[in-house]
Amino acid sequence: MAKFRSPFYSGEVFISQTYHSGSNNTAVDFGSRNVGTAVYAIANGVIQTVSPLYGSYLTLKVDNSDHTLFYVHIYNFTVKAGSRVSAGQKIAEIAPQSVNGNVPPHLHLGLQTGKYLMDYMDRNIVFRTKYQAIKDIWFIGENLNWAKFQDLSYENTVMNFKIGDNIEFTGEQNVRAGAGDKFASLRSSVIGEGGSVKDGPRSSQNAQFNKGVNDNYTWYDIAFDNGSSGWVADVGKFRIYVKPTEPPVDPQPTECEKQITTLNNKIQALELTTEAQEGQINSLLSQNKTLADNMNRLSTEKLELSDNLEKLQIMFDGLQGSYDILEQEKLDLQEELSRCKLELQESKTNFIKKILDAIKKWLDSTVG
Secondary structure: OOOEOOOOOOOOEEEEEEEEEOOOEEEEEEEOOOOOOEEEOOOOEEEEEEEOOOOOEEEEEEOOOOOEEEEEOEEOOOOOOOOEEOOOOEEEEEOOOOOOOOOOOOEEEEEEOOOOHHHHEOOOOOEEOOOHHHHHHHEEOOEEOHHHOOOOOOOOOOOOOOOOOEEEEOOOOEEEOOOOOOOOEEEEOOOOOEEEEEEEEEEOOOOOOOOOOOOOOEEEEEEEOOOOEEEEEOOOOEEEOOOOOOOOOOOOOOHHHHHHHHHHHHHHHHHHHHHHHHHHHHHHHHHHHHHHHHHHHHHHHHHHHHHHHHHHHHHHHHHHHHHHHHHHHHHHHHHHHHHHHHHHHHHHHHHHHHHHHHHHHHHHHHHO
């Protein structure tokens, strides 16, 4: 049964988010890995897409399968579109937050929508999580509850084992004295133990040996590495043994590559500096616009004030003219009043004098 291997070369795989769907894939997030951690192909296949967009990702079309794998939030790709890769081959590294869409560093690993990654993962991988909410859903204590998932092969065809194939066990199952579930159980297989196929495939021989009705399993006679032997049914708990590959050694960069890396680092630093300067320039431009707006407003207010002062000056000049006229009229009235008083006094004096003269004249005429 073909199962996906770990996307990391060694160590426990920490789940930081359970199934979540994007526009074209359903994925699981694997966290607790530092920026620059190597990411490996989990199956043989062909790289379809390599892109720095949408969180920096690549897709891998799996050989002999309908599946497409989506690796997201990675960078420093060691493959390109069209490259053929083998399971265990380094394809990229965990990307920093500045590259991966501004999210904490982690690997988003999924299959096309409608397929679920954990159904196809190798059950020898040790999965862990630091999140209680995930433990409550997918774990029993500290261990992943595999009963939550189907145990499926990602390959479209079932490949029969042949005599001489080396195998390893991925689960515990009965090792029997013959090819059938009615034969005596000699022991249980041990996860991780190996052996080779001595004989098979063979259908059940229960009825042939008068042990009852035949079962529907395919049986193989296995010579175990510990020296024992026995028959096992193909129930998906053993597979072809693949010798672990050593982690690939990254070649030492040439002087030219070192210079390119240095220049790229400088370019990134300059880009960051440019972004900061652009921010400062935009801030200054905004302040300058605000200042220009204020100056225009003050200029408008100054013009309005000047117009008001001019109007006030005209009003003042008008009032001053009115005041001068009134002052002159006042002087004229005072002069007229003085003249009237003088004339009145003279008239009064003349009147009295006339009366006195009349009295004198009357007296003179009367007495005299």
